[in-house]
Amino acid sequence: MEKLRLGLIGCGRISKNHFEAISQIPEAEYVAVADIIRERAEEAAKTYNIPSVYTDYHKMLDKEQLDAVSICTPSGLHPSIGIDVANHKINVITEKPMAINVEGADKLIHACDENNVQLFVVKQNRLNTTMQLLKRAVDKGRFGRIYMAQSNVFWQRPQSYYDAAKWRGTWEFDGGAFLNQASHYVDALYWLLGNVGSVMAYTATMARHIEAEDTGCAILHFRSGIIATLNVTMLTYPKNFEGSITIIGEKGTVKVGGVAVNKIEKWEFEEYDDDDRIVEEANYQPPNVYGFGHNPYYRNVVDVLLKRAEPLTDGRDGRKSVEIVQAIYLSAKTGKRISLPL
CATH class of the missing domain: 3.40.50.720 (NAD(P)-binding Rossmann-like Domain)
Structure with missing residues (x-):
């Protein structure tokens, strides 16, 4: 062939x-x-x-x-x-x-x-074993009504990382921590929970000599009523610490954590499902934050x-996370709540 x-x-x-x-x-x-x-x-x-x-x-x-x-x-x-x-x-x-x-x-x-x-x-993060398990739980309705979600991206990118390539941290070629490092987490929240209705955010450039942000927090209000927070920093001491997603619903609580959503840290549901048996097997040790996806x-x-x-x-699926991050940047810049679609 x-x-x-x-x-x-x-x-x-x-x-x-x-x-x-x-x-x-x-x-x-x-x-x-x-x-x-x-x-x-x-x-x-x-x-x-x-x-x-x-x-x-x-x-x-x-x-x-x-x-x-x-x-x-x-x-x-x-x-x-x-x-x-x-x-x-x-x-x-x-x-x-x-x-x-x-x-x-x-x-x-x-x-x-x-x-x-x-x-x-x-x-590729959508295809990690842990995320596939979480997506199945959401799709099966195991959480009942989902109330809240949280994603943390607490990583470390030293100044030397940005200095190694002139384009990093620039608005023209890269964007900041939300658009580059955290974009997979923005995508995951949309993939798991559906369309975002509006966004409010703060961003800051606290310690890195770059144009874009190295730290920020965003509140996402989903059309379904779910409220989610996304906390991102590239200033974690001394190295990458956590890349996580937590979902809290009326009949279940799950946290997929580790350095890059590679470890199920909490998995508790009201009703049993055969997927509960393979939670331990889904955990893996990634060679880096990119995982095996x-x-x-x-x-x-x-x-x-x-x-x-x-x-x-x-492309249309990939566009969603770009739009959400653009709304985050717009909110941080104007101090206003930004409605989606833009």
């Missing part, structure tokens, strides 16, 4: 997860990589046995016969590069967030629609491209 031919643009920190995931899927392979720093692209190509290296991704798109391209560049570049990929009639796989604002997200969605190509937004994520992408499955997350 002919393998799906993939390309990747941006061989930085997150690209390793993409290369590793595809290396475990026999029906697909990376055949080309592009990075403006040639050494970085060459190192990736050597490590993962990829034949073609480019410093200009446009040349890669022109020369290579590709089924899909993974975009692992700074967030602010995701829409423009994704549009270029779509205009070559190639399917788009973009890291989160898909854009730094709704306008960018909409342009990318429109380009993929126009060119009749798939748009996949990486939301890229592997099943790419399994789905490949199955969709081979017409065996429906996509788990598309």
Whole structure:
């Protein structure tokens, strides 16, 4: 069987997860990589046995016969590069967030629609075993009425992290702690609890020399009436401490915690379900805050491209978390409650 031919643009920190995931899927392979720093692209190509290296991704798109391209560049570049990929009639796989604002997200969605190509937004945390278990409990109605939820992202990003790449912490290319590090948690709250009706927030840049925020708190009021809080900081001493989601309902309380929603810390329901037996098995020790979700994520992408499955997350799904974070920033800036949709 002919393998799906993939390309990747941006061989930085997150690209390793993409290369590793595809290396475990026999029906697909990376055949080309592009990075403006040639050494970085060459190192990736050597490590993962990829034949073609480019410093200009446009040349890669022109020369290579590709089924899909993974975009692992700074967030602010995701829409423009994704549009270029779509205009070559190639399917788009973009890291989160898909854009730094709704306008960018909409342009990318429109380009993929126009060119009749798939748009996949990486939301690997949804596929972690712990989160799958929590989602099932919500979908089965085990909580009864859900009253409240809380998500904490108490991580550490030292100044050296921001200094290592000029784009980090800038409004043009990155956004702050909410849009970059906490975007998976924003997505998880929406995925678990439904649409957000309005948002109120405070943000601050307390200790890092960056344009965007390193700390903030947001209150999300869901259309269903659920009230949720999201507390985020990159200033936790001395290292990443907690990435958690807690849901409190009339018939159940669950906290999925650990460093990156990798450990079920509380799981209590009024009525028994067979899922209760596998709670311990769902816990895992992630190698980093990204977890193991890229592997099943790419399994789905490949199955969709081979017409065996429906996509788990598309552009319109990916747009939701961008819109919620944009509302958080708008509230923090104006001091007002912001209603959604924007």
